[in-house]
Amino acid sequence: RPHSRPHHRVKHPPFPLQDASHEESAFLPHHDEELEHIPYIHETLTLEESRQRSLEFYNLMNRRRTVRFFSNKHVPMNIVENLILTAGTSPSGAHTQPWIYVVVSDPGVKAQIRQVIEEEEEINYKKRMGKEWVADLAKFRLSWEKPYLTIAPHLILVFKEIYGFKADGTRQTNYYNELGVAISAGILLAAIQNAGLVTVTSTPLNCGPRLRAILGRPANEKLLMLLPLGYPAPDATVPDLIRKPLNEIMIRKPSDYEQ
Ligand code: IYR
Secondary structure: OOOOOOOOOOOOOOOOOOOHHHOOOOOOOOOHHHOOOOOOOOOOOOHHHHHHHHHHHHHHHHOOOOOOOEOOOOOOHHHHHHHHHHHOOOOOHHHOOOEEEEEEOOHHHHHHHHHHHHHHHHHHHHHHOHHHHHHHHHHHOOOOOOOHHHHOOEEEEEEEEOEEEOOOOOEEEOOOHHHHHHHHHHHHHHHHHHOOOEOOOEOOOOOHHHHHHHHOOOOOEEEEEEEEEEOEOOOOOOOOOOOOOHHHHOOOOOOOOOO
16 A cells, blocks of 8 residues: 555544554545534635735736746755645645655756756657747747756656555545646745745656656656756846736626626
């Protein structure tokens, strides 16, 4: 039972457990009725506080940029842990929590990862992606060379667990696992921005199996994304992008004209 995890309940059962041979099944709800429901504690803000906080959060997030030029400045592990705890607050299908964040800080392992990704990315850019895809990326001045993989103090490899295991060893379907991990990773990006750190949402195509092998992760986990974590290099640049205005991303129904 390599992956049965006793985290489906927030509250733990009373200890000591009656029967140690069924230790893990004691944590897992078999039916809805077994999961206790508790009052939801909500702190109601005034409209003014809501307006102010919504605007401040937008202003913070609107300063987020994908950064590909990193400094090697240290980021303490307790900060990394807070960021990943925040990502772990994400909702997920049937509360299956399908995300695994593998944090790599060792220079030797980072070098191995860079070796694999640069090898595969060179083939990606030259062969797998095709002319049109490469042309669409030209304005971002990307290449298969990724020095940030060894310069950034930490690499966060984002895996989706496509199935887990129940206490009896049978597979537990992780419903909407890709969506769950995408939401969780989005929360992680917000947490990184809030902590004054930077990342790049890199997608190492065709690298999953080799990176899984380096990291000793099982076959039910698939690599979705790699997020280097750190501070920007002092001379970091970003492309001069413009975000869509509100009227292109928000449609009101009924619209003002239709009312
Ligand atoms: N997987 C590559 C290429 C890449 C693809 C897209 I679409 C981008 O927006 C950026 C990069 C990489 O991670 O560099």
